[in-house]
Amino acid sequence: MDRRGFLKIASGVAGLVVAGPWLGRVVGQSGKPGTVVKVIKTDAEWKAQLNPEQYRVTRQAGTEMPFTSPLNEIHRAGIFSCVSCDLSLFDSKTKYDSGTGWPSFWAPIAKEHVTELPDDSLGDRRTEVRCARCDGHLGHVFDDGPKPTGLRYCMNGVAMKFSSKRA
Numbered sequence: 001m002d003r004r005g006f007l008k009i010a011s012g013v014a015g016l017v018v019a020g021p022w023l024g025r026v027v028g029q030s031g032k033p034g035t036v037v038k039v040i041k042t043d044a045e046w047k048a049q050l051n052p053e054q055y056r057v058t059r060q061a062g063t064e065m066p067f068t069s070p071l072n073e074i075h076r077a078g079i080f081s082c083v084s085c086d087l088s089l090f091d092s093k094t095k096y097d098s099g100t101g102w103p104s105f106w107a108p109i110a111k112e113h114v115t116e117l118p119d120d121s122l123g124d125r126r127t128e129v130r131c132a133r134c135d136g137h138l139g140h141v142f143d144d145g146p147k148p149t150g151l152r153y154c155m156n157g158v159a160m161k162f163s164s165k166r167a
Contacts, residue, residue: 008158028101036112039085039134050084053131055119058084058136058154061121066101069157078164079109083133089160092152098145098152103160105153106145114153129153 041049046059056062071080080090080103090105098104108114113130119128119140129138133152138159 009085036087036132037078041134046084053158054083056066058134058138058159061137061159062156063139064102064156064158068101069103071103071162072101072158073155074103074162076164078162080160080162082138083132083159084136085131087113087131087133089131090155096146098154100152100154102139103133103157104145105137105155106147106149106151107157108153110150114138129155131159 018067043059047055050058053064057064069101074092075095076092079088079094080092080095081088088109090107091109094105094107096104096106115130115132115135117128117130127141129141130136131138137156139153139155142152142154143150156166
């Protein structure tokens with residue numbers, strides 16, 4: 001091995017030593033629209049960050065009681081983001097009253113911001129929706145929504161937070 005090869009390997013190892021604690025723990029979006037950088041935390045870190053109901057819903061795939069979320073009544077312009085990692089999930093332009101008691105949307109801000117997984121937990125096939133950044137449980141998506149998508153993203157309000165758009 002020549003000197004140049006040795007220096008490349010040494011600098012790479014040094015970089016890993018410095019960055020090691022942060023690998024896989026990066027928060028935020030990458031520079032490309034729609035792409036998401038994962039957030040990975042321990043169970044203890046999630047418990048310290050979230051209140052008990054947020055933890056139960058987002059980390060244990062729970063469901064909040066219908067008609068209990070204040071987000072259900074929000075109809076002004078803004079963004080609904082993940083309560084765990086701040087990833088923008090839904091624009092209020094896609095929100096509608098589904099009559100179910102949970103905040104409902106006909107589309108996410110970007111398909112890459114949510115993950116959809118089969119859910120057979122109640123003995124019937126449903127599609128679970130999770131945050132693509134932190135893997136937090138958000139709710140379920142159904143095919144009985146309004147145009148233009150025909151989808152109903154039925155979300156737990158406790159899994160999200162709302163912020164008004166800035167002018």
